Amino acid sequence: AQSVTQPDIHITVSEGASLELRCNYSYGATPYLFWYVQSPGQGLQLLLKYFSGDTLVQGIKGFEAEFKRSQSSFNLRKPSVHWSDAAEYFCAVGEISGGGADGLTFGKGTHLIIQP
Amino acid sequence: SAVISQKPSRDICQRGTSLTIQCQVDSQVTMMFWYRQQPGQSLTLIATANQGSEATYESGFVIDKFPISRPNLTFSTLTVSNMSPEDSSIYLCSVYGVRTEAFFGQGTRLTVV
Numbered sequence: 001a002q003s004v005t006q007p008d009i010h011i012t013v014s015e016g017a018s019l020e021l022r023c024n025y026s027y028g029a030t031p032y033l034f035w036y037v038q039s040p041g042q043g044l045q046l047l048l049k050y051f052s053g054d055t056l057v058q059g060i061k062g063f064e065a066e067f068k069r070s071q072s073s074f075n076l077r078k079p080s081v082h083w084s085d086a087a088e089y090f091c092a093v094g095e096i097s098g099g100g101a102d103g104l105t106f107g108k109g110t111h112l113i114i115q116p
Numbered sequence: 117s118a119v120i121s122q123k124p125s126r127d128i129c130q131r132g133t134s135l136t137i138q139c140q141v142d143s144q145v146t147m148m149f150w151y152r153q154q155p156g157q158s159l160t161l162i163a164t165a166n167q168g169s170e171a172t173y174e175s176g177f178v179i180d181k182f183p184i185s186r187p188n189l190t191f192s193t194l195t196v197s198n199m200s201p202e203d204s205s206i207y208l209c210s211v212y213g214v215r216t217e218a219f220f221g222q223g224t225r226l227t228v229v
Contacts, residue, residue, distance in 0.1 A: 034218065043222040044159075044208070090158060094212065103149040103161040103174075103210070104218055 002027045004093050006107035013081050014115050021076040021110050023091030033074040034092040034104065035065055044090070050074065061085070086114045118143050118211050122221035129199055129228050136195045137224045139209030144189035150182070153206040153223070162207075165192045199228045 003026045013019050025031055035047040048059025055067040065076045074091060088111050092104040119142040129135050139148065150162040163171040163184055171184040185193045196203050204227050212218040 044220045046217050049217050092159075092218070094218065103151075103164055104159075104212065105161070106159045108158045 002031070002093055002095065002105045004091050004105050004107035006089075006091055006110050008110045009108070010111045010113065012113040012115055015083055016080050019076075019078045019081045019085070019112070021089050021091075021112070023074045023076065023107060024072050025074065025091075025093045026072065027093055027095065029095055032094040033065075033067060034094070035059065035063070035074075035076045036090045036092060037061075037087045038090065038109075039087045047076070047089075081112075081114055083114045083116075086112055088112070118145065118219040120209055120211065120219055120221035122209055122224050124224055125222060126225040127227070129226065131200050131228055133199055134195055134197045135199065135226060136193050137207055137209075139192045139194070139221055141190045141211055145211040146189070147212065148186065148192045149210040149212060149218075150184065150192075150194045151208045151210060151220075153208065155204065159208065162194070196226065199226075201228045204228045 005024045007022055033050040036044045037047050038044050047063045048057050048065055050057050050067045058064050063078050065074055067074050088109045090109045091107040094104045095102045121140045123138045127135055148165045151159040152162050153159045161174050162177045162182055163173045165171045165184050165186040167186050167189050181197055183195045206223040206225050208223045209221040210218050
């Protein structure tokens with residue numbers, strides 16, 4: 001069965017500093033990978049996704065992520081964080097099988113705190 | 117893209133009662149998914165709903181507790197039956213297709229008292 005690990009439950013970053021959120025997955029096939037952000041009381045917003053091709057993907061709000069098959073990782077990065085980036089970040093993995101699309105498996109999330 | 121509308125957005129229910137959550141999509145989709153997000157937790161897949169067939173439930177979730185209907189390609193319902201405080205969660209509907217992103221509704225925030 002697939003699994004997603006986000007090893008950092010909380011991360012605190014100073015405003016303007018760079019950010020990297022880690023995500024590792026366990027999957028038998030080529031996964032479809034996603035990063036979502038959830039602000040308090042809000043729904044899920046897709047930041048970026050990887051299906052195939054260029055392993056460095058650009059997303060919204062200045063985020064990017066790099067797919068590294070050898071490390072089974074899909075880490076999220078941002079060169080300079082803003083106070084509005086404080087939120088919960090979820091990495092998720094999906095698969096397209098013979099029966100169609102499977103539901104996503106989510107990591108436990110990383111809570112990002114931005115300090116002035 | 118797909119726009120998903122969920123009803124109700126929130127509800128407070130008495131234990132022992134049932135609540136049916138509706139999910140409407142603005143386009144036809146083959147598969148719809150229901151997730152649960154318990155307080156302070158991540159999302160867990162409850163079941164996959166295909167039009168015209170019975171829903172497929174993940175481990176730990178059963179049809180008697182979470183019956184699902186999928187009458188057509190744009191609509192699904194999830195019922196939370198015989199509720200207890202442990203069912204207090206956000207329930208989300210999602211659609212996801214081949215080589216597309218997964219779209220989520222805004223969720224239904226359920227509190228069981």
